[in-house]
Amino acid sequence: MVELARRLPIPQRRLPASPVLLVLLAACIFLAVGSSMSTLFAQLTVQGVASGIVYGSLALALVLIYRATEVINFAQGEMAMACVYFAYQLMQWGLSYWAAFFATLAIAFVFGVVVQQVVIRPVQHRSVIAVVIVTVGLFILIDGLVEWKWSASQRFMQAPFGNSVYHLGSVPIARQQVGTIVIVLVCVLALWAFFRFTKVGLGMRAGALRPAAARLVGVRTNALLAVGWGLAAVLGAVAGLMTEPSQYVLSPTLMQPVLLYAFAAAVLGGLESPGGAVVGGVALGVFLNLIGQYWGFVGSVLQLPVAFAALLVVLLIKPTGLFGHRSVRKV
Amino acid sequence: MTALLELHDVHARYGPVKALHGVSLEVADGAIVAVLGANGAGKTTTLRAISHTVDRDGEVRFAGTLLRGAPESVARLGVAHVPEGRGTFAELTVWENLRLGAYTRRGNLKDDFARVGTYFPWLEERKYQQAGTLSGGEQQMLALARAFMQRPRLLLLDEPSLGLAPLLVTEVFRIIKELNENEGVTVLVVEQNAHIALQLAQTAYVLEVGRVALSGPSADLQQHESVRRSYLGY
Numbered sequence: 001m002v003e004l005a006r007r008l009p010i011p012q013r014r015l016p017a018s019p020v021l022l023v024l025l026a027a028c029i030f031l032a033v034g035s036s037m038s039t040l041f042a043q044l045t046v047q048g049v050a051s052g053i054v055y056g057s058l059a060l061a062l063v064l065i066y067r068a069t070e071v072i073n074f075a076q077g078e079m080a081m082a083c084v085y086f087a088y089q090l091m092q093w094g095l096s097y098w099a100a101f102f103a104t105l106a107i108a109f110v111f112g113v114v115v116q117q118v119v120i121r122p123v124q125h126r127s128v129i130a131v132v133i134v135t136v137g138l139f140i141l142i143d144g145l146v147e148w149k150w151s152a153s154q155r156f157m158q159a160p161f162g163n164s165v166y167h168l169g170s171v172p173i174a175r176q177q178v179g180t181i182v183i184v185l186v187c188v189l190a191l192w193a194f195f196r197f198t199k200v201g202l203g204m205r206a207g208a209l210r211p212a213a214a215r216l217v218g219v220r221t222n223a224l225l226a227v228g229w230g231l232a233a234v235l236g237a238v239a240g241l242m243t244e245p246s247q248y249v250l251s252p253t254l255m256q257p258v259l260l261y262a263f264a265a266a267v268l269g270g271l272e273s274p275g276g277a278v279v280g281g282v283a284l285g286v287f288l289n290l291i292g293q294y295w296g297f298v299g300s301v302l303q304l305p306v307a308f309a310a311l312l313v314v315l316l317i318k319p320t321g322l323f324g325h326r327s328v329r330k331v
Numbered sequence: 332m333t334a335l336l337e338l339h340d341v342h343a344r345y346g347p348v349k350a351l352h353g354v355s356l357e358v359a360d361g362a363i364v365a366v367l368g369a370n371g372a373g374k375t376t377t378l379r380a381i382s383h384t385v386d387r388d389g390e391v392r393f394a395g396t397l398l399r400g401a402p403e404s405v406a407r408l409g410v411a412h413v414p415e416g417r418g419t420f421a422e423l424t425v426w427e428n429l430r431l432g433a434y435t436r437r438g439n440l441k442d443d444f445a446r447v448g449t450y451f452p453w454l455e456e457r458k459y460q461q462a463g464t465l466s467g468g469e470q471q472m473l474a475l476a477r478a479f480m481q482r483p484r485l486l487l488l489d490e491p492s493l494g495l496a497p498l499l500v501t502e503v504f505r506i507i508k509e510l511n512e513n514e515g516v517t518v519l520v521v522e523q524n525a526h527i528a529l530q531l532a533q534t535a536y537v538l539e540v541g542r543v544a545l546s547g548p549s550a551d552l553q554q555h556e557s558v559r560r561s562y563l564g565y
Contacts, residue, residue, distance in 0.1 A: 199430070199434065202423075202427060202430055202431060202434075203431070203434060205423065205427075206423065206427075206431050209420055209421075209422055209423070210418070210420055212384065212402075212414070212418075213414065213418035213419075213420065214420075214431070215384070215402040215403045216384070216402055216403075216406055216411075216412045216418055217406060217411075217418075217431050217432055217434050217435070217477070217481065218403050218406035218407050218434050218435035218481070219403060219431070219434055220403050221403070
């Protein structure tokens with residue numbers, strides 16, 4: 001046996017297809033060169049990264065749920081929006097921004113767990129379409145409840161990062177954008193470490209890959225599914241809280257455009273790939289910001305159609321998304 | 332010897348299709364017991380009835396207590412089930428598979444991993460390899476190692492010889508025997524390869540269409556006319 005083992009070459013861990021990496025590298029070089037030549041270009045790029053990473057974090061929430069439950073959670077954006085209202089309410093009650101921020105993350109986790117246990121779990125074993133319809137219903141329900149509690153009119157929230165501007169050489173960068181990027185990156189890295197290094201994270205990955213085999217080694221898959229929904233809701237809440245300051249006002253439609261961009265980012269990244277979702281989000285954010293400025297025809301009105309046209313082109317070239325791979329399932 | 336596992340009049344079904352029609356069997360503490368039978372006789376279903384991964388009626392007792400809970404609770408009581416297809420998490424690394432084996436346990440795994448290494452020395456250098464890239468024989472060994480990490484009292488093995496070259500089958504069965512003798516793990520093994528299974532086990536049951544057709548000490552069954560003709564081929 002040992003002899004046999006020695007003779008076999010040890011394969012590398014699977015890396016994403018290298019043409020994709022090359023294209024991304026080329027895009028990075030293009031952005032770097034552009035930024036060094038034009039202040040406006042650099043500013044737009046940073047802005048794009050800041051909004052894109054928010055799409056990415058919501059996309060990551062979608063991917064988490066897709067991997068665990070195999071459905072797209074259409075209510076993800078509205079859950080995030082509700083969480084921003086929770087934060088708003090906490091601040092109305094006198095909490096400081098950051099106290100409210102972290103309290104909201106805790107509330108979001110419980111919210112996600114409750115949604116999974118109460119609403120999703122009863123229909124989970126029926127069919128995928130049943131779960132999808134339930135999430136659409138949840139979308140409408142949350143929307144209605146938020147309007148009923150806080151009304152549809154716009155609210156104003158304290159800004160987390162203030163209005164100050166940093167200067168990197170000649171490029172002015174808003175503190176808010178830097179803050180957004182840092183916060184989302186920290187969350188994404190924390191989540192990655194959780195899945196990579198902790199026992200519960202390992203159990204969740206095993207449960208998502210092979211639920212039956214995971215139960216045989218003692219993984220409580222049902223409980224961990226709920227934890228997965230909780231974590232997705234936390235990511236969504238972060239996305240929501242980071243979206244609010246860029247919109248300046250809070251209204252029940254806050255997350256609807258963001259959810260559409262997040263769908264696009266998740267599909268672009270490959271739907272099963274957490275890293276792909278974040279990269280897809282950033283790519284989309286930067287692309288939209290630059291094209292809105294430099295291609296006058298697009299402006300801000302046609303951004304969404306252009307985003308989906310670009311997505312279509314990518315999917316025509318690589319149907320599984322940037323980091324997706326064709327899943328081969330044995331029956 | 333007392334029975335570690337007892338099945339009494341166990342019925343099981345997949346939707347409308349009944350797979351077990353009242354199976355009763357006993358596995359003594361510390362023994363190796365084989366379940367033989369043709370395709371579709373209910374061998375796999377018998378194991379699934381024990382780990383509760385199939386709908387079943389009847390009594391399944393493990394160490395005196397009735398097994399009623401979900402598969403994960405059965406696992407937590409000390410039953411390691413290596414299912415059909417070995418239950419390998421192909422996308423995860425060898426090390427992650429072993430950590431999953433020890434999922435129900437607390438504390439440091441270093442000692443256990445060292446101990447597993449005495450049976451499967453090649454695991455150490457393959458720690459960070461994706462489990463799906465291992466050969467069939469290595470995956471079967473990994474499945475045994477994963478089950479060992481669980482520190483089970485009872486090991487349920489579903490066709491460990493399936494798809495392996497004869498030499499590897501001998502190797503796998505030698506390790507099963509060692510785990511039984513050195514670690515005191517009780518083994519219930521389902522096999523199509525009656526020849527090697529009867530060599531390994533002290534007791535065996537022969538299933539036919541969801542019922543126990545025959546049972547007894549392996550030595551007796553080896554001599555039995557119909558077993559010889561149907562399963563041993565001479």
